[in-house]
Amino acid sequence: MISVWRDERMRQVLSACVTLGLAVGVFGISFGVSAVSAGATVAQASAMSLFVFTGASQFSAVSVIGSGGSAFAAFGGAAILAARNGVYGLAMAPHLTGRLGSRLAAAHITIDESTAMAAAQDDEAHRRMAFWVTGLSVLLFWNIGTLVGALLGKAIDPKVYGLDAAFPAAFVALLFPLLRERRSARAALIGAVTCAVLIPFTPIGVPILCATVGILVGVPAPTPEGVAA
Amino acid sequence: MSWTFVIVLAATAYAFKVLGLVVIGDRRLPPVLDRCLALIPAALIAAIVVKDTFSVGQHLQIDARAAGVGAAVIAAWRRAPLIVVIIIGAAATAGVRALA
Numbered sequence: 001m002i003s004v005w006r007d008e009r010m011r012q013v014l015s016a017c018v019t020l021g022l023a024v025g026v027f028g029i030s031f032g033v034s035a036v037s038a039g040a041t042v043a044q045a046s047a048m049s050l051f052v053f054t055g056a057s058q059f060s061a062v063s064v065i066g067s068g069g070s071a072f073a074a075f076g077g078a079a080i081l082a083a084r085n086g087v088y089g090l091a092m093a094p095h096l097t098g099r100l101g102s103r104l105a106a107a108h109i110t111i112d113e114s115t116a117m118a119a120a121q122d123d124e125a126h127r128r129m130a131f132w133v134t135g136l137s138v139l140l141f142w143n144i145g146t147l148v149g150a151l152l153g154k155a156i157d158p159k160v161y162g163l164d165a166a167f168p169a170a171f172v173a174l175l176f177p178l179l180r181e182r183r184s185a186r187a188a189l190i191g192a193v194t195c196a197v198l199i200p201f202t203p204i205g206v207p208i209l210c211a212t213v214g215i216l217v218g219v220p221a222p223t224p225e226g227v228a229a
Numbered sequence: 230m231s232w233t234f235v236i237v238l239a240a241t242a243y244a245f246k247v248l249g250l251v252v253i254g255d256r257r258l259p260p261v262l263d264r265c266l267a268l269i270p271a272a273l274i275a276a277i278v279v280k281d282t283f284s285v286g287q288h289l290q291i292d293a294r295a296a297g298v299g300a301a302v303i304a305a306w307r308r309a310p311l312i313v314v315i316i317i318g319a320a321a322t323a324g325v326r327a328l329a
Contacts, residue, residue, distance in 0.1 A: 054242050
């Protein structure tokens with residue numbers, strides 16, 4: 001371990017990973033507040049953060065239930081969002097080749113942050129380190145944040161502090177980097193328009209499920225740059 | 230919210246993670262499926278932003294949240310960190326609500 005701390009680059013990676021975990025922990029507070037105001041108990045909010053452990057799905061589920069949607073609609077949207085962790089797993093699989101037990105543990109922390117941090121490293125040792133440290137620090141701080149938020153949520157009205165807008169604001173921040181890629185931008189546009197059009201006509205939660213139609217942008221094979229069709 | 234819901238969602242979320250990392254591992258998927266799956270976050274996140282900003286139940290409505298999310302869009306566009314975007318979004322919404 002001493003060599004880890006002598007390695008300047010490794011120290012930078014570790015500190016970036018832990019900082020990200022802390023930031024997500026603050027975000028966890030807003031999840032805790034929102035979950036409780038949507039009708040979850042403190043124990044349920046904490047159980048979600050510990051065992052579901054994928055923020056976008058948790059937020060989506062709580063948001064659909066909070067606005068009066070059925071459990072079925074809430075589950076559908078949350079499950080589709082959770083599916084992307086499977087895609088991250090595919091991306092991480094070549095780099096996490098240990099024993100079955102350690103891969104099953106790694107699976108639980110295969111989320112946006114750990115995958116993104118790992119992808120940003122340029123060699124295997126840093127990549128694995130970034131994945132584990134980010135995943136575990138997000139797991140720790142996300143759960144502390146959720147518990148604090150859930151306990152606070154009983155005491156405050158989230159609307160007074162604009163916490164109902166903290167949801168979509170966070171999603172805006174997650175969405176922006178994706179929009180730089182043209183296909184993702186088109187998928188986002190189709191998803192957003194589909195959702196807006198369906199809101200008045202379909203049960204709560206269903207517009208989110210239908211927005212999945214945006215991924216069909218990916219069906220045609222990409223044309224090489226400069227060879228416009 | 231029921232415990233059944235929490236447990237089923239937890240099991241589903243873990244199943245997806247294990248499916249990608251452990252079950253499929255580094256076997257290849259058909260390229261068309263790869264391309265479509267990669268677009269899930271963009272399509273769904275955009276839809277959630279629309280729903281959480283403009284809907285009240287089954288109605289569309291423009292209120293203080295639109296101002297907050299608009300401020301968040303500017304912050305994200307200026308590449309502010311996640312937590313700053315969230316705080317700006319919440320603060321702008323609370324500010325407009327307090328003035329209204």
